[in-house]
Amino acid sequence: MLSLQVNNLTKSYGKLRALKGVSFSVEAGEVFGYLGPNGAGKTTTLRIILGLVYANSGELRLLGEKIGRAKCRQAIGFLPGEFNLYGDMTGLAVLDYFARFRPARPPALRDRLLHAFDVQPAVLSRKIKFLSHGTKQKIGLIIAMQHDPDLLLLDEPTTGLDPLVQQAFREIVVDFASRGKTVLFSSHVLSEVEALCGRVAILRRGEMVAVESIEHLRHKMVRRLQARFRGAAPEDLSNTPGVTRAQISGSEAVLWVQGDVNPILRRLAQTNLENFVFPEPELEDIFLSYYRGGENHDA
Amino acid sequence: MMLNLLRRLAARHALFLAVSVILLGWFEYLICALVSTVDISGAAGQIIKSLPPSLRSMLGEEFLGGLTTRGILAFGWNHPIALALGAAIAIVLATRGIAGEIESGAMELLLSQPLSRMNYFAAHVGFAMLALAMLSLSGLLGTAMGQHVFDLKAFATGDLFKLVFNFLLLQSAWFGITLLLSVFGRERGRVASAAFFLALISYLVQVIGRLWPAAAFLLPFSLYTYYSPQALLVESQPVGNSLIILFSAIAVSLGFAAWHFQRRDIP
Numbered sequence: 001m002l003s004l005q006v007n008n009l010t011k012s013y014g015k016l017r018a019l020k021g022v023s024f025s026v027e028a029g030e031v032f033g034y035l036g037p038n039g040a041g042k043t044t045t046l047r048i049i050l051g052l053v054y055a056n057s058g059e060l061r062l063l064g065e066k067i068g069r070a071k072c073r074q075a076i077g078f079l080p081g082e083f084n085l086y087g088d089m090t091g092l093a094v095l096d097y098f099a100r101f102r103p104a105r106p107p108a109l110r111d112r113l114l115h116a117f118d119v120q121p122a123v124l125s126r127k128i129k130f131l132s133h134g135t136k137q138k139i140g141l142i143i144a145m146q147h148d149p150d151l152l153l154l155d156e157p158t159t160g161l162d163p164l165v166q167q168a169f170r171e172i173v174v175d176f177a178s179r180g181k182t183v184l185f186s187s188h189v190l191s192e193v194e195a196l197c198g199r200v201a202i203l204r205r206g207e208m209v210a211v212e213s214i215e216h217l218r219h220k221m222v223r224r225l226q227a228r229f230r231g232a233a234p235e236d237l238s239n240t241p242g243v244t245r246a247q248i249s250g251s252e253a254v255l256w257v258q259g260d261v262n263p264i265l266r267r268l269a270q271t272n273l274e275n276f277v278f279p280e281p282e283l284e285d286i287f288l289s290y291y292r293g294g295e296n297h298d299a
Numbered sequence: 300m301m302l303n304l305l306r307r308l309a310a311r312h313a314l315f316l317a318v319s320v321i322l323l324g325w326f327e328y329l330i331c332a333l334v335s336t337v338d339i340s341g342a343a344g345q346i347i348k349s350l351p352p353s354l355r356s357m358l359g360e361e362f363l364g365g366l367t368t369r370g371i372l373a374f375g376w377n378h379p380i381a382l383a384l385g386a387a388i389a390i391v392l393a394t395r396g397i398a399g400e401i402e403s404g405a406m407e408l409l410l411s412q413p414l415s416r417m418n419y420f421a422a423h424v425g426f427a428m429l430a431l432a433m434l435s436l437s438g439l440l441g442t443a444m445g446q447h448v449f450d451l452k453a454f455a456t457g458d459l460f461k462l463v464f465n466f467l468l469l470q471s472a473w474f475g476i477t478l479l480l481s482v483f484g485r486e487r488g489r490v491a492s493a494a495f496f497l498a499l500i501s502y503l504v505q506v507i508g509r510l511w512p513a514a515a516f517l518l519p520f521s522l523y524t525y526y527s528p529q530a531l532l533v534e535s536q537p538v539g540n541s542l543i544i545l546f547s548a549i550a551v552s553l554g555f556a557a558w559h560f561q562r563r564d565i566p
Contacts, residue, residue, distance in 0.1 A: 052565040053565065070413045070415035070418075071413055072413075073412060074413045076411070082404055083404045083405070085408075097303065097307060100300075101300055101303060102413060
């Protein structure tokens with residue numbers, strides 16, 4: 001069942017076209033990644049879904065119904081990318097304040113979330129202005145999720161969270177999806193997107209570049225491998241299957257590898273290798289792989 | 300939902316409002332005390348006598364109500380302190396409300412709740428009207444208590460209520476105009492500066508228009524022209540037209556603000 005449908009969304013700010021005919025749909029129970037560099041239009045899309053920004057054209061449907069009226073937001077939980085809670089209120093007062101906007105949906109998940117994010121009662125009794133950025137982010141997440149929404153919209157949700165809390169966050173998102181809830185989030189942390197999302201949409205300058213399954217994304221991913229050899233680097237490394245580009249200079253080589261990494265690893269094992277670095281791919285590398293090709297993919 | 304917003308607004312502005320309300324009540328009470336203990340009209344009369352005849356008659360009639368006790372008491376309601384307190388509440392509440400919450404980033408989170416923009420707008424307008432009414436009534440209480448304690452010749456209760464209503468409409472008009480600026484803005488400081496500048500210009504236009512006949516044509520363009528405690532309390536002039544003009548200014552500014560707020564993007 002389709003949970004969220006976005007059809008041909010267009011938005012301009014004066015002469016700047018922020019979104020150009022963006023369309024995608026998210027199934028109930030799906031965790032959907034929304035990726036793109038800064039200024040691509042991710043936040044604008046989320047704001048249009050929430051009715052904060054009005055699209056010039058296009059249509060939005062939540063559970064088959066047109067999104068528009070305030071009551072549609074009963075079923076939505078949202079964490080903005082940058083937000084500011086009321087500094088003069090305590091953490092608990094802020095949670096209660098936002099919970100009171102949904103009398104029909106009490107904050108049933110609050111205690112569980114407080115426990116999962118390790119937010120102690122003493123922290124909740126302090127004023128927001130005295131809390132760290134990470135703790136404010138946790139409170140923002142609890143505001144978004146405490147009423148057990150059917151659609152969860154998260155803009156860069158793990159910014160400022162320590163690794164343990166990030167893991168707890170992932171478990172909660174997986175639990176949401178397993179209960180048929182829909183999660184749409186934008187992120188720059190590729191490992192997070194890989195761990196959580198079934199599909200991703202890639203946006204560039206307001207245009208949808210691709211909507212891919214995560215497996216397809218992994219296959220398309222171009223990773224950068226740096227190797228140092230005892231002696232001169234072999235010149236034929238660029239001929240290895242999967243290597244799309246190579247820069248070889250003296251004893252050092254930089255290789256861009258797409259898809260299966262086994263052929264290049266086997267080839268390197270045959271050389272007099274001194275050291276190599278094969279870091280986790282960055283989202284920018286993925287964007288480049290799509291942008292360079294200039295293709296549109298729809299999974 | 301409205302109650303939730305109103306409770307939050309009350310908690311946020313409680314200290315500022317309490318101080319302003321007490322200050323105006325105390326100020327009006329103090330004016331009564333001064334009138335009863337010092338021969339202000341005599342002292343001011345000596346100063347006025349030293350001025351050129353044209354300026355003398357104008358100052359006496361327009362600002363001190365002919366230098367009578369009643370005129371000076373009425374002047375307490377036209378004093379820059381009283382006007383500034385009212386304008387401060389009107390401007391602060393309107394700028395914190397929309398431009399301030401957009402600037403802080405709280406608006407995005409707030410309007411992502413199942414809260415309509417009209418409910419949000421109505422809560423802010425309702426709260427501001429309540430706050431300005433409290434301020435006006437506090438001034439009324441100060442004057443009434445002062446008249447009673449110092450055994451001054453009291454103004455008619457009906458006239459006092461008319462004055463308070465006139466004061467409330469004037470400050471509500473400033474709230475409406477500032478809220479209109481606020482719905483177009485996204486920075487609290489800039490909106491507050493623009494509103495303060497408008498209020499100051501409006502006040503100066505009214506003063507200059509009354510002192511300088513050549514500038515009298517500007518008077519209709521100042522909101523302060525439609526608020527004259529001396530005319531109401533001392534000369535018992537009808538103020539119906541002034542009230543209608545102030546009410547129209549409130550209706551137009553709030554109506555346009557609501558219309559634009561409903562349609563604008565929240566950045």
